[in-house]
Amino acid sequence: MSANDTRTSLSAQAARNLATATVTAPRMVQITPRWLHKLLPWVDVDGGVYRLNRxxxxxxxxxxxxxxxxxxxxxxxxxxxxxxxxxxxxYEVHPREYHLSTIQTVVHTHTRVTDLYSNRIDQLREQVRLTIEAVKEREEWEIINHPGFGLLKEVVPQQRIETRKGTPTPDDLDELLTLVWKKPAFFLAHPKAIAAFGREATRRGVPPATVHLFGFPFITWRGIPLIPSNKLEVDHAGKTTILLLRVGEAQQGVVGLQKMGVAGELEPGLSVRYMGTNEHSIASHLVTRYFSVAISTEDAIARLDNVSTKFYHEYVYPKG
Structure with missing residues (x-):
């Protein structure tokens, strides 16, 4: 087995430890709930191209x-x-076309490792599972930040505003709601931005109400939930962006795009294909995800920029 194969496949020692010392599956810190993926309606793109007629x-x-x-x-x-x-x-004579983007990687596993050390936990299954989790994390980042079709890039200038004072206040979120007032679905923000908004709302005496989605509580403003995502990045100065979305084709909102029915499909738009075993007994599996995102109309999304996450209030409590 070449040195490169050793570096890119599961080591026997790691597999042995997992097989003999524990019955718990491996953990990965980068895994998040990925609420955005759950809240976006997904459209199956037939033919690999989604044409947005306006x-x-x-x-x-x-x-x-x-x-x-x-x-x-x-x-x-x-x-x-x-x-x-x-x-x-x-209608537009030349409507915009969305070609699905692809996230791919190849998972290498030594057949000796998967054969000998899959007593309690299937080594191949775990390798594929963790790789798929990494692919999904990358997908959510691309949906938000991709330079070609990402949500941040696709917001037109007239749908962009800045905070009045840096911190995200109820006034700022109300301004966002004036831009996406036709059936707004949810705000999308970094957890630190949501915490900063909670501080400002509480300071004003209007602590945000909560709503339960997927069995978990989310704070809301005007009944619209604030959905956390660490893919909306915070810069070195503590500044970030908050998005407000309307979703769904019927609502002329934001929709996720994917291709279903591909060979080796494990779930819609995501496939794992066996690529064979080489002369070093390294088995290879190709993991592929086809996806994109489309904004049906310009007023389906708005962004609040210059959101500061570093300001904290000093409270003075009466003595006694």
Missing amino acids: VAKAAQGQPADEFGELKVELLTVDKDEPKLPTTYVD
């Missing part, structure tokens, strides 16, 4: 609505029989 923008000189789309001519009739206007709804 109403065309009005050309110069054409009547436009407040969103810049070609205005639909209508007439309210109370009496008589006036001539009715004629109209049509035009």
Whole structure:
């Protein structure tokens, strides 16, 4: 077995320890609940391309609505029989196409290791399970931060605002709600940003209410839950961003994209394929996830920038 194969496959010593010293499965610190993945509606992309058809923008000189789309001519009739206007709804000639992104890796396991040290815990199953967890963590990071289709990048300028004073206050979240007021689904924020908002709301005497989702409590504002994700990063100055999303195709919101029915599929859009065993008895399995995310309309998402997470209030309590 080559040195490279040794570095990229499960060691016999590690497998032996797991097989003889414990009955608990291996733990991985990076694993998170990944609430965003659970809350996004997922669309199966047939043919590998998702085409997002939108109403065309009005050309110069054409009547436009407040969103810049070609205005639909209508007439309210109370009496008589006036001539009715004629109209049509035009679509973009070249709609945006989303090609699914791919996360892949190859899991190497020595057949001797998986054969000898799978008494209590299946070594191959655990290797694949932990790899899939890492793939899902990377997927959530890409959904938020990808330079091509990530949620942060896709927010248009008119849907971006900044905090008034740095700390995330109820006023700031109310401003976000004015931008995504059509059936807002949830705020998405780093846990530190949620804690900072909780401090500000409590300071004002309006501590956030809680709601239970998936059996766990989440704080809310105006009935909208604040969903934590560490994939919305906090910079060295303690600044981060809070997102507000509307989700679902029917609501013209944000949707996740995936390809189902691929060979070796373990769950929708995620497959594990056996690639064979080489002359060093190293068995290889290809782990693949196909995914992307699409924002149906510009007002389906908004972002609050310049969110400070480092400010704490000093409370003075009366003596006695």
